[in-house]
Amino acid sequence: MALKSGAQYLEEMKAMRPxxxxxxxxxxxxxxxxxxxGTLMNTAAWYDMSLDPEKQDLYTTISYLSGERAHRWTTVMATADDVIGDAKMKRDGYRVCGSCMGPVCAGWGIMNALWGVTYDMDAEYGTDYHERLKKFAAMAEEKALAMCGAITDAKGNRKVKAGMQPNPNVFLHVDETREDGIVVSGFKIQICGTAAAQWIMAMPTQGFKEGEEKFAVAFATPKDAEGITIVETTRPSDNKVEAGNWDAPVSGTTQAFILFDKVFVPKEYVFMNGETKYSGRPIGNFSSIYRSAIGACVAGQGDVMIGAAIAMARANGLQQKAFQDKLTDMAIRNETTYGLGIGAIAMGRQHKSGAFYPNAILAHTNKYLVGTLPTETKRLAQEIAGGICETGCMPSYEDMTSPIYGKELIAAMEAGVSGEDRYKMARLVEWLTVGAGIPGCMHGGGSPDTAKAVVKAMTKWEDYVDYAKSLAGTEADFKEEPPVKK
Ligand SMILES: Cc1cc2nc3c(=O)[nH]c(=O)nc-3n(C[C@H](O)[C@H](O)[C@H](O)COP(=O)(O)OP(=O)(O)OC[C@H]3O[C@@H](n4cnc5c(N)ncnc54)[C@H](O)[C@@H]3O)c2cc1C
Structure with missing residues (x-):
C-alpha cells in the first residue's frame, strides 16, 4: 500500500479494538x-495531503529502504534533506491543523532514534535488534502506519531511582523475558495523539544503570494489544468538537496515559531488552531530531497566530499598521525557532547505520527557545486581538444561538465583519493562546531545563577562556582555583 487516504485510515481506526x-x-x-x-480528523487530513499533488513533496518522500514513495512519518531519515523535510511538513501541518500531531511524529522519531542505537548494540553484542527494526520499518512503511511515541514514564518521586520506587509501574519495565518475546507493564503518560495512532513505539525516558536492566526496554506494539488501556487527557474545548459549534475549531490533538498491564510483545518487535549501557542513547538521538523540528511546529502555529491577530484587528475595523511592530516581532520569533532548527539539521551528521542526526547543541538550544519565545507571541496575539480573546470573556455557542437573546449577542459582536465571524475568529485566538492549540511549546519534547543542561554540558567553556586569553595577550592562564574552605 505505502500511501493511503484519510478515508482508508479512518476505516482502519474503526476496526481497532476499542x-x-x-x-x-x-x-x-x-x-x-x-x-x-478532532485528532482523528487531523491525522486523516495528513494522509489526504500526502495524496494531494500540490502537497505531496511536503508529506511524502522517496523511502531510503524501498525506493518507493511513502508517507514521511513511516520512513528512515538518512540525510539532512530528509530531516529538513520533517521540519517543513510540520510547519505546514501546524498551519492547517493549528496543533501538534503525535501520531505522525513521535513514533516516527523513536524509529529513527533507535536506528543508530540498535546498529551499535548489534555491533557490540551480536544481537539482531537492527534487523528486527528494519523489518518493522518496512512493515510500517508498507502499511502506512500512524505511530505515537511513548517515552515519558510516570516517574514517581523524581529523587528516587526507578528500581526503588514504591510502585514499580511508574517506569515501564519487563516482567518476563520468554523465548518468543517479552511481557511488559507500567505507565507511560502525556503521550501525544495516542487515540489517533495505530501502533505505539516505546523507548526509555532516560538512561539506566547496571541493576536496572528491566527498565532498559524498547519495542513496538499494536495500540489495541491485549493489556493496553488508554485514558485520554482532557482539555477545555473537548466536547465542543462538533460540526457547527463555533466554540472550538474541529482540530487539536490530545495526550493520553497509557497503562501497560502484562502486555506481550513478540520478539520481532523488541528493539532493546536489558542493555543498560545503551539505554540513554535513544533519548539523545530522539531529542536531536525532535528538538530541531519542533522549532518548525511552533513557527507554524505562530503563523496562524499572526493571521488570527491581523484578522481580529481588521474585524475590529483597525488597520494592520497600528500593530505592525508587534506583528513583525511575532514573525521574528517564528523564524528564529524555525531557522535554528534548520541550522541544527544542516550541522548534523549521518550515523554509520544510515540514520541522520541533527547537531545536538543547536537542537537543544532550539528547544530552550521553543519553551520561551512563543509565550510572547501568544501574549502579543491577545494584545492585538482584544479582551474578547482572553479566556472566559465571550458567551457560549449555545447562548450566541439562543432564540431568546442570541440575535442581540450577535449584534453586540458586530464590527468590521459579521458578529458570527468575529466570534469565531476570537475563539480561534483564545484556542491558540490559552487553549488546546497550545501543546508542544513548554514540555513537549522535554523541559527547557533539561535542554539547558545539555547546552551547559556540551559548551566548551575552557576553550572560550583560551580564545579570550589569546586575544588579550595575557600571561595568566585564568584557571579556576578551588574555593577556599573557611
Ligand atoms: C503537549 C505535550 C505533548 C507531549 N507529548 C509526548 C509524547 O508524545 N510522548 C512522550 O513520551 N511524552 C510526551 N510529552 C511529555 C513530555 O516529554 C514531558 O512532559 C517532559 O519530558 C517533562 O517531563 P515531566 O512532565 O514528567 O516533567 P517533570 O519531570 O515533572 O519536570 C517538571 C520540572 O522539574 C524539572 N525537574 C525534573 N526532575 C528534576 C530534577 N531531578 N532536578 C531538577 N529539576 C528537575 C524539569 O526540568 C521541569 O522543569 C508531552 C508533553 C506535553 C506537554
Whole structure:
C-alpha cells in the first residue's frame, strides 16, 4: 500500500479494538466521539495531503529502504534533506491543523532514534535488534502506519531511582523475558495523539544503570494489544468538537496515559531488552531530531497566530499598521525557532547505520527557545486581538444561538465583519493562546531545563577562556582555583 487516504485510515481506526477511555467511559468509535474526533480528523487530513499533488513533496518522500514513495512519518531519515523535510511538513501541518500531531511524529522519531542505537548494540553484542527494526520499518512503511511515541514514564518521586520506587509501574519495565518475546507493564503518560495512532513505539525516558536492566526496554506494539488501556487527557474545548459549534475549531490533538498491564510483545518487535549501557542513547538521538523540528511546529502555529491577530484587528475595523511592530516581532520569533532548527539539521551528521542526526547543541538550544519565545507571541496575539480573546470573556455557542437573546449577542459582536465571524475568529485566538492549540511549546519534547543542561554540558567553556586569553595577550592562564574552605 505505502500511501493511503484519510478515508482508508479512518476505516482502519474503526476496526481497532476499542481500548480508549475518557470521562470514565469506553469510547466505542474514536472516529466519531467528540472527545477524539478532532485528532482523528487531523491525522486523516495528513494522509489526504500526502495524496494531494500540490502537497505531496511536503508529506511524502522517496523511502531510503524501498525506493518507493511513502508517507514521511513511516520512513528512515538518512540525510539532512530528509530531516529538513520533517521540519517543513510540520510547519505546514501546524498551519492547517493549528496543533501538534503525535501520531505522525513521535513514533516516527523513536524509529529513527533507535536506528543508530540498535546498529551499535548489534555491533557490540551480536544481537539482531537492527534487523528486527528494519523489518518493522518496512512493515510500517508498507502499511502506512500512524505511530505515537511513548517515552515519558510516570516517574514517581523524581529523587528516587526507578528500581526503588514504591510502585514499580511508574517506569515501564519487563516482567518476563520468554523465548518468543517479552511481557511488559507500567505507565507511560502525556503521550501525544495516542487515540489517533495505530501502533505505539516505546523507548526509555532516560538512561539506566547496571541493576536496572528491566527498565532498559524498547519495542513496538499494536495500540489495541491485549493489556493496553488508554485514558485520554482532557482539555477545555473537548466536547465542543462538533460540526457547527463555533466554540472550538474541529482540530487539536490530545495526550493520553497509557497503562501497560502484562502486555506481550513478540520478539520481532523488541528493539532493546536489558542493555543498560545503551539505554540513554535513544533519548539523545530522539531529542536531536525532535528538538530541531519542533522549532518548525511552533513557527507554524505562530503563523496562524499572526493571521488570527491581523484578522481580529481588521474585524475590529483597525488597520494592520497600528500593530505592525508587534506583528513583525511575532514573525521574528517564528523564524528564529524555525531557522535554528534548520541550522541544527544542516550541522548534523549521518550515523554509520544510515540514520541522520541533527547537531545536538543547536537542537537543544532550539528547544530552550521553543519553551520561551512563543509565550510572547501568544501574549502579543491577545494584545492585538482584544479582551474578547482572553479566556472566559465571550458567551457560549449555545447562548450566541439562543432564540431568546442570541440575535442581540450577535449584534453586540458586530464590527468590521459579521458578529458570527468575529466570534469565531476570537475563539480561534483564545484556542491558540490559552487553549488546546497550545501543546508542544513548554514540555513537549522535554523541559527547557533539561535542554539547558545539555547546552551547559556540551559548551566548551575552557576553550572560550583560551580564545579570550589569546586575544588579550595575557600571561595568566585564568584557571579556576578551588574555593577556599573557611
Ligand atoms: C503537549 C505535550 C505533548 C507531549 N507529548 C509526548 C509524547 O508524545 N510522548 C512522550 O513520551 N511524552 C510526551 N510529552 C511529555 C513530555 O516529554 C514531558 O512532559 C517532559 O519530558 C517533562 O517531563 P515531566 O512532565 O514528567 O516533567 P517533570 O519531570 O515533572 O519536570 C517538571 C520540572 O522539574 C524539572 N525537574 C525534573 N526532575 C528534576 C530534577 N531531578 N532536578 C531538577 N529539576 C528537575 C524539569 O526540568 C521541569 O522543569 C508531552 C508533553 C506535553 C506537554
Amino acid at each position: 481500548n480508549v477511555y475518557k470521562y470514565g467511559k469506553l469510547i466505542e468509535d474514536v472516529t466519531t466521539d467528540p472527545a477524539t474526533k
